[in-house]
Amino acid sequence: MSKSTPNKDLIGKGLRSLLQNIDADYKNPAGRVQPAAIEKAVASNRLLLADIIVNPKNPRKDFDEKALKELANSIQIHDLIQPITVAQLANGKYQLIAGERRFRAAKIAGLNDLPAYIRTGNDKELLELALLENLQRVDLNEIEIALSYQRMMEELNYTQEKVAERMGVDRSTISNYIRLLELPPSLQAALRNGSLSISLAKLLLGKEIEKQLFLFKEITEKGLTVKQTEELIRKMNLAGKSYTPSMTNGTATKNQLSPVYKKLEDKLTSHLSTKVILQHQKNGSGKITIEYSDLNGLNKILEAMQLSIS
Numbered sequence: 001m002s003k004s005t006p007n008k009d010l011i012g013k014g015l016r017s018l019l020q021n022i023d024a025d026y027k028n029p030a031g032r033v034q035p036a037a038i039e040k041a042v043a044s045n046r047l048l049l050a051d052i053i054v055n056p057k058n059p060r061k062d063f064d065e066k067a068l069k070e071l072a073n074s075i076q077i078h079d080l081i082q083p084i085t086v087a088q089l090a091n092g093k094y095q096l097i098a099g100e101r102r103f104r105a106a107k108i109a110g111l112n113d114l115p116a117y118i119r120t121g122n123d124k125e126l127l128e129l130a131l132l133e134n135l136q137r138v139d140l141n142e143i144e145i146a147l148s149y150q151r152m153m154e155e156l157n158y159t160q161e162k163v164a165e166r167m168g169v170d171r172s173t174i175s176n177y178i179r180l181l182e183l184p185p186s187l188q189a190a191l192r193n194g195s196l197s198i199s200l201a202k203l204l205l206g207k208e209i210e211k212q213l214f215l216f217k218e219i220t221e222k223g224l225t226v227k228q229t230e231e232l233i234r235k236m237n238l239a240g241k242s243y244t245p246s247m248t249n250g251t252a253t254k255n256q257l258s259p260v261y262k263k264l265e266d267k268l269t270s271h272l273s274t275k276v277i278l279q280h281q282k283n284g285s286g287k288i289t290i291e292y293s294d295l296n297g298l299n300k301i302l303e304a305m306q307l308s309i310s
Contacts, residue, residue, distance in 0.1 A: 044083040044115045049107060052086060052094045052116075063101060071101070072108035077263055078185035078270035080106055082147060083115035085155055094118070098154040117151070124156055132166065141192050142201070146177040153178075179205055186269045187216055193274040193300070194293045199226050203233060211236065220275060220291075272304050 084099030096103055097119060106114045119127065131148050140148075152158050152166070160178070164171040180191065180201060187204065190196035200219055203226070204212045218224055218232060257265060257280060265278035272290060274297060280286040292298045302308060 046113045047116045071105035075109040085117045087119045195275045
C-alpha cells in the first residue's frame with residue numbers, strides 16, 4: 001500500500017462547499033477557516049476519566065468482556081493510542097461522543113486520565129473541513145492518516161465509501177489505512193517514526209500478534225527486505241505450528257526477555273515512539289538501544305525524555 005496523493009481538485013471543491021456552511025465565528029476576514037479552529041478540531045487533550053460521562057443514548061449496550069480486558073492490558077503497557085471524542089457540557093463535564101469501548105477499557109486499566117478530542121459544538125461541517133485540510137499536510141505519517149480516516153467514520157458516521165469519495169481515493173486505500181490500526185501498539189509506533197515501512201507493515205497484517213512481533217524483530221535486526229520477509233513468511237506458513245526462529249536463514253533471536261522485561265521494553269517503545277531494544281543478562285547487567293532514523297526522530301526522543309542537546 002503506497003501513500004496515495006488525494007485528488008486536490010475534488011477536495012478543493014469539497015472544501016468550498018463546506019465553507020458555505022461553517023459558522024462565521026470560525027472564519028477569518030478572507031472567508032477562510034481560521035487555522036486555530038482547525039488546530040483545535042484535530043488536536044487532542046488529556047482529560048480526567050472522572051469528568052467524562054457516557055452518553056445514555058448510545059445504542060451500543062453490550063461489550064465483549066474478554067476483548068475489553070485484552071484492550072485494557074494493552075493500554076496498561078502502551079497507554080491509549082486512539083483518543084476518544086467528547087463534547088463539553090455546560091457544567092464543565094464532558095459527554096462521550098465516540099470511543100466508549102476505549103473509555104471502558106481505560107477504566108479497567110486503572111487510568112486516571114486519557115487522550116480525547118474535544119468537540120466545541122455540533123458543527124460537523126467544521127470537523128470534516130478540519131480533517132480534510134489536515135489530511136493534505138505532507139508530514140503526516142501513516143498512523144496519523146489512519147486515525148483521521150477512522151475519526152471521519154466514527155464522528156461523521158461515514159462509511160469507507162463516503163470517506164473515499166470525500167478524499168478522492170479508492171475505497172481500498174481507506175480500508176488499507178484503517179487496517180493499520182489493528183497492528184500492536186509497538187508496531188504502530190514503528191510506523192510513526194519510520195522504522196517500519198508501509199510495505200513491510202502490510203505483510204504483518206492479519207497474523208497473530210506473536211508472529212507479528214517476531215517478524216518485526218527479524219526485519220529490524222537483520223534488515224530484511226520485502227522479498228526476504230515474504231520468503232520468511234512462506235517458510236513459517238509451510239512449517240505451521242512446528243516453526244521455530246532457528247529455522248530462518250539467520251541465527252535464532254538471542255535476546256529472549258522474560259515477560260517482565262518484555263513489558264518494560266514495550267513501555268519504553270511506546271513512551272519514546274521509536275524502536276527500543278532491551279537486553280538483560282542473568283547477572284543483572286544489560287543494554288538499552290534506542291533507534292531513530294533522522295534528526296527529527298532524535299529530537300522527538302529527547303523531547304519525550306525532557307532533554308536537550310545544549
